Amino acid sequence: MSLLKSGTNQMPMFKTDTLIIGGGLAGLSAAKALEGKKNYLLAERSPRPGGLAVTVGKGGFLFDYSGHLLHLRWPRTKALILAALKGNCVTVRRDARIYAHKSWTPYPFQVNLSGMPDRVKSECVRGFLKAYAPKLQSSAPGLQPLALSLQPEVFSRWTKRVFGEGISRHFMLPYNAKLWQYPLERLTTEWCGPFVPLPKPEEVLQGAYGRRRDGLGYNSVFHYPKRGGIGALADALAAGAGGLRLGLEVESVNLKKREAVIRHFGPVSFRRLINTSPLNEFIARTKDAPDKVKRAAAKLRCNTVYVLNLGARGVRSNMHWGYFPEARFPFYRAGIATNFSKKLAPNGCATFYIEIATDGRALDLARAETEVLKDLKACGLIKTSGQVIEKLWLKISCAYVIYNQERVAALPVIFDWLKANKTVSVGRYGAWKYSFMEESIKEGLEAAEKTLT
Numbered sequence: 510m511s512l513l514k515s516g517t518n519q520m521p522m523f524k525t526d527t528l529i530i531g532g533g534l535a536g537l538s539a540a541k542a543l544e545g546k547k548n549y550l551l552a553e554r555s556p557r558p559g560g561l562a563v564t565v566g567k568g569g570f571l572f573d574y575s576g577h578l579l580h581l582r583w584p585r586t587k588a589l590i591l592a593a594l595k596g597n598c599v600t601v602r603r604d605a606r607i608y609a610h611k612s613w614t615p616y617p618f619q620v621n622l623s624g625m626p627d628r629v630k631s632e633c634v635r636g637f638l639k640a641y642a643p644k645l646q647s648s649a650p651g652l653q654p655l656a657l658s659l660q661p662e663v664f665s666r667w668t669k670r671v672f673g674e675g676i677s678r679h680f681m682l683p684y685n686a687k688l689w690q691y692p693l694e695r696l697t698t699e700w701c702g703p704f705v706p707l708p709k710p711e712e713v714l715q716g717a718y719g720r721r722r723d724g725l726g727y728n729s730v731f732h733y734p735k736r737g738g739i740g741a742l743a744d745a746l747a748a749g750a751g752g753l754r755l756g757l758e759v760e761s762v763n764l765k766k767r768e769a770v771i772r773h774f775g776p777v778s779f780r781r782l783i784n785t786s787p788l789n790e791f792i793a794r795t796k797d798a799p800d801k802v803k804r805a806a807a808k809l810r811c812n813t814v815y816v817l818n819l820g821a822r823g824v825r826s827n828m829h830w831g832y833f834p835e836a837r838f839p840f841y842r843a844g845i846a847t848n849f850s851k852k853l854a855p856n857g858c859a860t861f862y863i864e865i866a867t868d869g870r871a872l873d874l875a876r877a878e879t880e881v882l883k884d885l886k887a888c889g890l891i892k893t894s895g896q897v898i899e900k901l902w903l904k905i906s907c908a909y910v911i912y913n914q915e916r917v918a919a920l921p922v923i924f925d926w927l928k929a930n931k932t933v934s935v936g937r938y939g940a941w942k943y944s945f946m947e948e949s950i951k952e953g954l955e956a957a958e959k960t961l962t
């Protein structure tokens with residue numbers, strides 16, 4: 510890196526080969542790939558590295574930005590993550606449940622109807638068989654009749670087509686309405702593939718009238734740091750990132766000139782750029798983006814998630830997390846993080862994470878808190894509010910990107926222009942998709958490695 514004089518304002522111009530915007534897991538992994546090979550500047554605006562994968566301490570408790578569990582599916586990134594954690598990692602078999610109709614049943618709902626009242630179970634099984642039968646007859650031998658269609662389809666129609674009326678009415682529709690905070694008649698289904706398990710008919714029937722089914726879905730086994738919360742992973746990656754600078758916010762970029770301006774730092778000239786900040790914000794900060802690219806980026810939508818973290822005494826449940834489809838609960842998911850890492854709380858205590866989504870509107874925190882405590886008692890996770898001894902609200906302004914037709918139309922416009930201007934944008938928000946930590950790490954690594962060839 511070298512300091513030059515910029516032509517315009519006489520502030521010193523910082524020169525680097527690669528500018529990485531954002532020190533979450535994607536940015537940190539890009540830095541890892543470049544370390545010792547190319548000089549780079551990794552600008553992270555917050556005072557801590559890790560982005561959404563940080564852990565915050567309060568009153569002797571450690572809280573993540575909601576449950577952040579490692580689902581490791583690719584050998585290379587799995588090896589990298591486990592090596593970074595240096596043994597500070599446990600492997601856990603999921604205990605996830607659903608609370609509906611005043612009953613608990615194991616997750617996934619569609620293959621664990623046995624916990625539901627008979628009336629609900631019959632409605633779900635009947636609906637599933639009705640939806641399934643015609644497809645079975647019409648599908649070619651060897652084809653999976655429940656498979657996602659190739660074209661994006663709207664969620665409300667897809668779920669009824671695939672799971673039938675009952676499962677849709679009692680779980681898929683109310684749960685997803687609460688999570689996405691977006692009309693399900695406009696939500697498209699490209700995200701469903703890895704995240705919504707598609708059962709065979711025998712699995713639905715066995716789950717309704719026979720044995721519990723555990724192993725279905727992407728998250729049936731997960732990894733998590735033994736100590737330090739998920740932030741331990743980000744801290745481990747950050748420790749090796751010589752070019753990481755905290756508290757540096759990239760204010761604007763000009764892709765043609767290959768220059769950026771960083772607040773309280775000054776102008777930076779770069780040869781290559783890897784963005785991991787939210788795509789819509791990045792384009793808004795890009796001075797030379799044409800109007801049509803700016804208009805496309807302005808159409809991208811996301812929801813907001815508020816996480817109420819609680820430290821509590823005397824919690825008896827062994828569950829890792831539970832899904833709450835019913836509208837009477839303001840939260841869509843509640844987890845007990847100490848059931849996968851005891852070290853997150855003092856001895857004898859537990860930590861809860863309770864997730865409430867909005868469409869961006871501010872949440873009335875005091876009211877939400879009262880409701881949450883009442884509801885945790887209603888479903889039996891705590892007995893009295895007096896058990897709760899610590900709390901911390903965390904807000905994720907951009908949490909789940911919304912899959913809709915506008916996104917389908919906007920992304921090619923934006924990415925074609927970025928590609929023409931030799932810029933990559935990766936990570937959950939850089940790529941503007943529903944992804945997970947391992948994928949952010951993979952994309953960060955690969956984006957940086959491409960610049961080395």
Ligand SMILES: Cc1cc2nc3c(=O)[nH]c(=O)nc-3n(C[C@H](O)[C@H](O)[C@H](O)COP(=O)(O)OP(=O)(O)OC[C@H]3O[C@@H](n4cnc5c(N)ncnc54)[C@H](O)[C@@H]3O)c2cc1C
Binds near residue numbers: 531533536576
């Ligand atoms: C509620 C919720 C639960 C989740 N649970 C899981 C889970 O259990 N397992 C899992 O694998 N994944 C989970 N995820 C997804 C996971 O959080 C992400 O995939 C991953 O952490 C994203 O990393 P990233 O680096 O792509 O983005 P981020 O973590 O968002 O990092 C981007 C970084 O860019 C920085 N930045 C933004 N703008 C600028 C700027 N102008 N200048 C400088 N820096 C900037 C931000 O401060 C941030 O640090 C969850 C996500 C949510 C919302």
